[in-house]
Amino acid sequence: MFQSTIWRMLRFFARQLADAKKYLVIVMFMLVGTAAIQYAIPRITQAVIDQMIPQHAVTLLAWSVAGLLGLTALNGLLSAGSNYLLARVSQGAVSRLRNTLFTHALGQDFAFFETSKTGDLMVVLTSDVNALQGLLSPQALGLIGSILTALIVLVIMLIQNPVLTGLIVLTFPLLFLVNLYFSRLIHGAWRRVRQSTGTMNNQIQESLGSILLIKSMATEDQTADTFADVNESNRQNQLAATKYFAEFSPLIDFVDYLGTALIIGVGAYQVMGKSFTVGGIVAYLSYLTILQAPVRALTNLIDRFQQAVVSYERIENLIAQQALVVDPPHPVALAPFHDQIAFQHVDFHYGNNVPILHDVSFTLPKGESVALVGSSGAGKTTITKLLDRFYDVTGGAITFDGIDIRQVRRRDLRRQIGVVTQDVLLLDTSIRDNIAYGLGPVSDDALWAAAEAANIADFIKSLPEGLDTRVGERGVRLSGGQKQRIAIARIFLQDAPIVVLDEATAALDNETERRIQTSFDRLMANRTSLVIAHRLSTIQHAREILVLEHGEIVERGTHKELLAKNGRYAQLYSLQFK
Known part of the structure; x- marks a missing residue:
């Protein structure tokens, strides 16, 4: 059920982004350029350490530094351009989604509003849409570029040093298992958070809408106690979700540092055996950062992703509501009342x-x-x-x-x-x-x-x-x-x-x-x-x-x-x- 919800949400995102194909194509070219630059910078650094410094090639060193600065500036321009276009795409998609949901809610018949809680509807139209907006943010969509760069770098690393790269790759299944375990826990926790948030919003709206009754019956303390109970329930659910994420993040960091330790340890051993260079170790540490970037992004994104899945389920439920009282497909013209x-x-x-x-x-x-x-x-x-x-x-x-x-x-x-x-x-x-x-x-x-x-x-x-x-x-x-x-x-x-x-x-x-x-x-x-x-x-x-x-x-x-x-x-x- 959970997996099917994810696939439905991803297909939904694809439909939302379909109108922005030309922008996404431009972004893809920018991301490819960024990937090439991020590969080139460590290679230049490796050449400086392994060749220019031993050879005292000052002129070549100056050109290399200038090249590094130029590539860094170009990388900044490409990143800024891709972030702007991704922001434009994501904001457009979220705006259309919010309009669609609000129009759909208004189009429901009277029975829907008599049986639905306004607080729950407000959560869907605000918090839940915001959760999807977080998943459609430039940072989240930019993850595609990070993954593309990581794949290119990984292929190059395998060609240059298959043993060291293979050891690093062995840490990836561990990353997957940690992600899989905690994703299920975080998903359930955020589902409870959304439910308790809806209950809290309903309590706030009902209390503020009944303020005359509360004042006349002098039930301020009783109403405050009732709200404190639902607020405490919401706090406990928030803490549970935060606790899972707090446990999840350090484990991901440990696996990341395990890759760094392998590069330093195995790489240094290979340098001693003349099969690797110091510049290669430095370059590999830079490449490892590039490989870890999508993993770290996923670590930060998984919490947002779980919230989005829960929110998407609630959005789906709203979209699935169909009005029973609708206009006929071929309505009869109604003249001014006369009989x-x-x-x-x-x-x-x-x-x-x-x-x-x-x-x-x-x-x-x-x-x-x-x-x-x-x-x-x-x-x-x-x-x-x-x-x-x-x-x-x-x-x-x-x-x-x-x-x-x-x-x-x-x-x-x-x-x-x-x-x-x-x-x-x-x-x-x-x-x-x-x-x-x-x-x-x-x-x-x-x-x-x-x-x-x-x-x-x-x-x-x-x-x-x-x-x-x-x-x-x-x-x-x-x-x-x-x-x-x-x-x-x-x-x-x-x-x-x-x-x-x-x-x-x-x-x-x-x-x-x-x-x-x-x-x-x-x-x-x-x-x-x-x-x-x-x-x-x-x-x-x-x-x-x-x-x-x-x-x-x-x-x-x-x-x-x-x-x-x-x-x-x-x-x-x-x-x-x-």
């Missing part, structure tokens, strides 16, 4: 097959209002999610002017539906941007007209920065009523012909609700509306009220008709007005 929406014997259940809605049928004619009431969990919000096609029905159909909504593009459908919920979603930007969100360039006149219609214009004008006032994260600088009116202004500006109000005033006090109800009445005028009512007094003028219990419509009619039936609706109404 009615119809729920036709709709059934729905989530993936666990537990029924949520059963045989729900009703119509929502143009310009009329239909209200949904019932106990918590009766299926009211699910109906609005099905209308917006966040989910697809599992039985029956929902039609929009006679067209099954599964036959049209989701964007076309949702552009004609404005939604105001109890939990108003505002971005940490200006009031202007929040009202005009998703609607493209909008004139100030249109913004003020929407604000006036939503009864929020006077408040905005009272602010020093007016429409450019920032609302804070999730609108924290605004009251609940102010946030609701900004959301209503957004719907006015959107000018959607259909409005869905999902318990939009449930979290407001009575006085604020009465003020906002005027905005809602204005919003619903000449529009088609589907209303989930928390307070039944707000829906008395609805064309039809549907009473839901356990996913089924148990009563339907006008306010007066339902009170006359003295059934479930009358019971709910009496509970609110005792």
